Amino acid sequence: xxxxxxxxxxxxxxxxxxxxxxxxxxxxxxxxxxxxxxxxxxxxxxxxxxxxxxxxxxxxxxxxxxxxxxxxxxxxxxxxxxxxxxxxxxxxxxxxxxxxxxxxxxxxxxxxxxxxxxxxxxxxxxxxxxxxxxxxxxxxxxxxxxxxxxxxxxxxxx
Numbered sequence: 001x002x003x004x005x006x007x008x009x010x011x012x013x014x015x016x017x018x019x020x021x022x023x024x025x026x027x028x029x030x031x032x033x034x035x036x037x038x039x040x041x042x043x044x045x046x047x048x049x050x051x052x053x054x055x056x057x058x059x060x061x062x063x064x065x066x067x068x069x070x071x072x073x074x075x076x077x078x079x080x081x082x083x084x085x086x087x088x089x090x091x092x093x094x095x096x097x098x099x100x101x102x103x104x105x106x107x108x109x110x111x112x113x114x115x116x117x118x119x120x121x122x123x124x125x126x127x128x129x130x131x132x133x134x135x136x137x138x139x140x141x142x143x144x145x146x147x148x149x150x151x152x153x154x155x156x157x158x
Contacts, residue, residue, distance in 0.1 A: 016138040020127060027125035032101060032109075033117050035087050039065070040118070040132055043078040044139030044157055047132040051111050053100045060089055067158070076158055 021041050028034040039050060049067050057066045063085050064077045080088070092100065099108040109117075115132065122130025140157070 016127075016134060016141075018142070020125075021135070021138055024122055024125040024127055024130060027121050029121075029124075031087060031091050033121060035084065035091050036101060036109075036114060036117050037121060037135070038081075038084045038087065040135040041138055042081055042084055044136050044143070045078060046136065046158075047111060047114055050101065050114060050132075051109070055092055055095050055097055055100055058088060058092065058100060060085065060092075069158070076156060078156060 021037075025034060025037050025041070028037060036050065039045060039053075040047075043065065045065075045067065052068075052070065053065065057068065059066065063080050063082070065080055066075050066077050068075050088100075098106075101109040101114070103109050103113060118130055118132055118135065122128065136157075143152075143156075
């Protein structure tokens with residue numbers, strides 16, 4: 001813990017903990033940002049995969065998100081939690097196509113904007129240096145701590 005400007009601030013120097021990630025998710029100001037942070041932390045997906053995610057890739061009935069590899073026919077599916085599923089239902093509403101995560105003009109949210117959502121929300125929660133990669137590493141750490149197979153992890157992470 002580092003003391004900065006009169007408030008306790010955590011630095012992302014090692015693995016994130018579940019309470020820290022929960023604190024960051026609770027510091028979001030929009031449903032979109034909440035879904036972005038949950039998606040990164042709960043699926044281990046890469047920032048570029050989140051960027052490329054389209055509405056048809058989200059199967060709300062099967063509670064999965066499918067990643068389609070660019071330039072390849074291969075795909076892999078991520079299971080999503082019940083709480084993320086509820087949030088995604090609200091976020092997507094009746095949309096059938098287009099990007100999952102959009103900016104205020106309805107355009108695909110850019111990679112820099114995704115970085116900004118993560119780092120700004122981290123700062124708001126008192127977690128300095130939060131990155132998309134740190135959330136992916138959190139997913140890996142959680143997967144391993146639950147004793148799940150390395151082969152399954154490799155399949156999900158791609």
